[in-house]
Amino acid sequence: MTSKDFADRLRSRQTTLGYWVMMNAPAATERIALTGYDYVVLDGQHGLIDQRGLLDGLMAIDAAGNGTAGLVRVEANNATPIGRALDAGAAGVIVPLIDTAEDALRAVQAARYPPSGIRSYGPARSGLRIGPVPAEADAATVVLAMIETRQALENVAGICATPGLDGIYVGPSDLRLGIGGKYPGDPDVAETFDAAIELIARTAAAAGVAAGIHTNSGTEAAQRLAGGYTFATVSSDLDHLQAAAAAHLVAARG
Structure with missing residues (x-):
């Protein structure tokens, strides 16, 4: 699958599944890409990855040779990190803290x-x-706006209607805090959170753009896809490394 193939699939709201990478460990990232996820995201905002790490990680994803697309969650809605991620070979960018349609348009124009x-x-x-022709590069590059604040939730229809925006991506931890949660998993706002998640999916569908969300497990990813989302990312390498190590320790101690 080429970058253009991935872009076409995402834009047509076909189901895609991805994985989240926080560690600057290209050999591990290559193995993750080999598992068959449609895309792998390198976290340039909260991950432990610098610019050289983004380059090495994107090369590792390409080295897997199976068409997995490499995306980058950039550090900010700014033309410099967006351009550097794309120049390094990212097939697309996830842009954080998009609160308004104007923010979304700025992200699109930067890409x-x-x-x-x-x-x-x-x-x-x-x-x-991708090739050096600007129009071809644009056609093969996806731009996704994060919905993770109360203001973004209020403006989600306008954000989804932004010309050139390929999709939205829910950051559930920040969104739950944004609607009044005391911590990311706060059950006291579960009903409000679930309503927000459903609203976002419906709004994206009405606008004809892709709707994505971060999840904690493959089971949750399947649930979100069944609930109207068109792409979902599963957990992260750092979380799974800790969970796997802990599980083996428990087993070894009997």
């Missing part, structure tokens, strides 16, 4: 070459895979 956007021409590594 698109003129005349559609303001991305500086310097494809570096991405040009080796």
Whole structure:
């Protein structure tokens, strides 16, 4: 699957599944990509990955050779980190803290070459895979806006209607805090949170854009896909490493 194939699948709201990487461990990232996820996200915001780590991680995903798309959650809605992630070879970016349609448009423009956007021409590594023609690069690059605040929830219809935006991506931990939760898993706001999750999925469907969400497990990912989301990301390498090590320790101690 090429970057353009992935972009087409996501834009047409076909089901896709991904995995989240927080560690700067390219050999591990390559193995994760080999498992067959449709995409792997490198977390450049909260992950333990610098710019060189993003480059190495994207190369590791490509090295798997099975068409898994490499995405980057950039550190901020700013043209510099967005452009650097794409130049390093990302097939798309997940942009955090999008609160308004104006924020979403700024993210889209940062990821698109003129005349559609303001991305500086310097494809570096991405040009080796996608090609140096700006229009072709734009067609093969996805831009996803994170919905993770109360303001974003209030403006989700306008965000979804942003020209050039390929989809939205729910950050459930921050969203739960945004609607009044005392901590990410706070059950006191579960009903409000569930209503928000359903509203976001419906709004994206009405706008015809992809709707994605981060989940804690494959089971939860399946539930979200059944509930109207078109793509879902499963947990993270750091969480699974700790969980697997703990489980083996329990087994070894009997």
